[in-house]
Amino acid sequence: MQLNTEIVIDRPVAAVFARFADLERAPEWATPALVRRKLTEGPVGVGTRFHAVDQYPGRRVEFTVEVTAYERDRLMAASSAEPMDSGWEARFVETDGATRLTLKAYATPKGPLRLLAPVIVPWIQIQIQKDLETLKEHLEREAG
Numbered sequence: 001m002q003l004n005t006e007i008v009i010d011r012p013v014a015a016v017f018a019r020f021a022d023l024e025r026a027p028e029w030a031t032p033a034l035v036r037r038k039l040t041e042g043p044v045g046v047g048t049r050f051h052a053v054d055q056y057p058g059r060r061v062e063f064t065v066e067v068t069a070y071e072r073d074r075l076m077a078a079s080s081a082e083p084m085d086s087g088w089e090a091r092f093v094e095t096d097g098a099t100r101l102t103l104k105a106y107a108t109p110k111g112p113l114r115l116l117a118p119v120i121v122p123w124i125q126i127q128i129q130k131d132l133e134t135l136k137e138h139l140e141r142e143a144g
Contacts, residue, residue, distance in 0.1 A: 001121045003105045007132045011139045013092045016099040017073045019139060020090060023050050023065070029135040031127070045070045052080070084109045101135075103128065 009016050019025065021044055024037065039049040048067040053060065061082065069077035069089065079087030086107035093100045105128060109120065 001107055001124075003107075003121075003125050003128060004103070005125075005129055005132060006100060006102045007136055008095060008098050008100050009136045009139055010098045011143055012097070013073050013094045013099045015143075016101060016135075016139060017076070017092050020092075020101070020135065021070075021072075021076050023078075029138050030131040031134075039064065101132065103132065 019029075023044070036051045036053055038044075039051055040047065042048075044067060046067055046069060048070075050065045051062070052065050053062050055061075063080050063082040065078050065080045067076065067078050068087065069075055073092060075089070075091055077087065077089040079085075084107050086105070088103060088105040091102045093102070105124070107121075107124065
């Protein structure tokens with residue numbers, strides 16, 4: 001499955017990228033995926049790994065997320081192999097002083113999760129949209 005969504009946030013690209021890329025602060029706006037801690041040292045970039053916890057319908061899972069692409073203020077992508085092969089790519093584009101954030105996510109359920117795909121896919125799509133709206137609210141409220 002592949003999911004695409006987009007949102008315009010009335011904040012400069014640098015501010016939006018900085019908050020989005022700070023995955024340890026993701027629990028402030030992204031639920032239920034909760035990055036617990038950074039596993040690698042140094043600044044965030046390609047190869048940076050994070051320990052994460054997520055809640056799928058009826059199941060709590062822990063896994064590692066790895067940053068696979070990183071271009072400050074332009075692009076960030078990450079992937080994980082558990083509990084399903086999944087990942088996302090976020091692009092940040094300046095639009096009249098605001099930021100257009102385009103998020104593409106993909107997931108391939110494995111094992112028993114394949115049977116739940118018809119339930120999980122719409123749930124993930126709704127959750128991603130809600131998360132981006134929460135991010136927008138947080139960033140615009142901080143600016144106001």
